[in-house]
Amino acid sequence: MRSIKAIFAAARSGWSLEFALLLPILLVLVLTGLWGGIAIYSIKHQAEVTRRAQEQDLSTLTLAADFTRSAALVHAQVMEALNQAQYSQISELELYFQHSDISENLAQLNQQVDALASSALIRAVNHGSSGLLREAFQDYRRFVVMATDIVTVDPSRAQHYVSAAQDQFIYFSNYAQRIQQLLSARTLEQQQGAYRQVHTYLDRLAWLALLSFVVMMGLALLLALRMTRRLRAITEALLSLAHSQQQGVPSLEAMQQIEQQCQNEFGAMAQALLRLRDAEREKRLAQEQVHHLAYYDSLTQLPNRRLMAEHLRHSVQSSRQVHQWGALLIFDLDHFKSINESEGHPLGDQLLLEVAQRLCSLVEASPLIGRLGGDEFAILLDALAEQPQRAANLAEDFAEDLLALLAQPYVLSESSYQITASMGIVLFDGREHSADDLLRFADSAMYLAKQRGRNQWCFYDPEIQSALEARNQLERDLRLAVETQQLFLVYQLQVDIEGRPFGAEALLRWQHPQQGLISPADFIPLAEESGLIIPIGYQVLRTACEQLVRWQAHPATDHLTLAVNVSAKQFAQADFVAQVLNILQQTQAPRHLLKLELTESMVLTQVEETIEKMHHIKALGLAFSMDDFGTGYSSLQYLKRLPLDQLKIDQSFVRDLQHEDDATIVRTIIAMGKALNLQVIAEGVETREQQDFLARYACDAFQGYLFCRPELAEEITQRLQQYAIAHPAPWMMEAPSTADF
Missing domain, CATH: 1.10.1220 (Arc Repressor Mutant)
Structure with a gap:
């Protein structure tokens, strides 16, 4: 049993596709053969049953015929014996012997009656036939015996019994003949019934076989349909996978x-x-x-610069086709860098996420928003209007709402922060500028908004864009200038109240290969914004120290002090003191002759840290001068704490000494310096009247075109050597043109 189950399980697990396809045919053939065998066996069995029944019926009919014939013979013998006895034709002894033969024959007939009465055919014809036959034969037998018994004694009475026996024989014979007729009819009926039964059985077998065939074909059809469904499902799965490049991956x-x-x-x-x-x-x-x-920002999940550029290119093409104006808005957060550095990058990231959420809540209509990098975001407005003025008005309204939304307080880490944004807007219709141009234009407009005071929007101006592109090119040239040493120093002498030179200020110049000499007013702010001022500043400091060392070799210049300007970014470096000390140690410059000039605004930023750093540098032997004094908002409280050696009056006040306000400021600065025991020097002195005014109020030193223009170190050395040889009067150079540096 286990082996059969194992074979069946193995066959079931190993069903192949070919077997599944042939299974309906095999089932039909097997079951058809099975039903055919059953039908043949059933027909043979029914024929055998019919044959046996016919043999039994034939035996019964034969028995009935023998009984009828024997009864007729016995009755003839009885009647002959009675007639002979009645007419005394035989003796009593002969009659006795005949009586014995008749009784024996009647006994045999009785056995035949019993056999006939007990046959199945007679019982099938009529359940009472066998009993009536026995009763009729017994009555006949009794009358015959009685007649033969008394025929010799009382012939008249015997005649009565003979008549009764005769009547009973007729009745008995008729009944036996009737039974025989019934038996013949029953036999024929049984044969016909047997044939009908065979035909019925054959019909049933035929219908059953047909039904089985239909059922098997139905099962085969169901199996085929099931296989077809599976094949169709597999085909649909293949088609779904084939089309999954344009659609999602199917679940199957x-x-x-x-x-x-x-x-x-x-x-x-x-x-x-x-x-x-x-x-x-x-x-x-x-x-x-x-x-x-590749296309989305990892922090805000907004489209990045790459994806925004692709969408912008598509919008430009679409605008050209539908003749609609669109707008590109770019903004960044004002002073975000300060919050990010002071509060930490996690809080800065939270702020950027909050900004992104606000943008999504405002522009969840059709506009596309993205993060270009850092705190810079972009918004693309498609198909605003057919007229540029209408599109500009819609973009302006949108910008106003957006700036108002961004200016609302941000609650981050249980603290409230408020930050504004500066936004640039550029309109496009797809006919003039590319997507890259539009990004640059919107960016330049954003910087214009910053220059105008931040927390506002500005439309793109071609002139401003041209200036910005020139500025960017200048920045690239400046980086190259730092690498190729195009920058150099000139020096402007500083004189005391007697006109004697005692020092100089190192001034940075840039000799551009194509544009020539570029004004410091153009490239110094650019260096500040780009961060190049830090390496430039250290390079200037090193060059100035090396020049101090060279001046020590000449008696005419060994007493000169040298002032070097220090930028705010450079001074704010954590290793500024260490860098200064390193340069001093490497150049071996005389420290007491080196003076660092700091601006007033730089000193007032992070006062405590500035004072501490100034004391460290002061301990190295260097002096400090506050440059551009008067342009800020310094107070005596801070000035008296700063380790300063000199105040430098800004040239803007010296230039406008004819105005009473500026003259008052200059007098106040000189008085303040005297009160703090600081040397006071005025820069930008260009006329004798300016010098006389400053000298009248006891200004200690002067610097300007009236005395000397900025020159190369070799020229300064040569002039001072000539001054030392001649020394005819208080030294003074002829005033140069104000157009010179």
């Missing part, structure tokens, strides 16, 4: 059911398709991740 529930239900080729195909689906899903997920990383 039908394949999962086939895999669970089938262990044959269908299951293998379903498993292969599911594996292919899983591989395609993993591939699609990896592609989506790569696409998301």
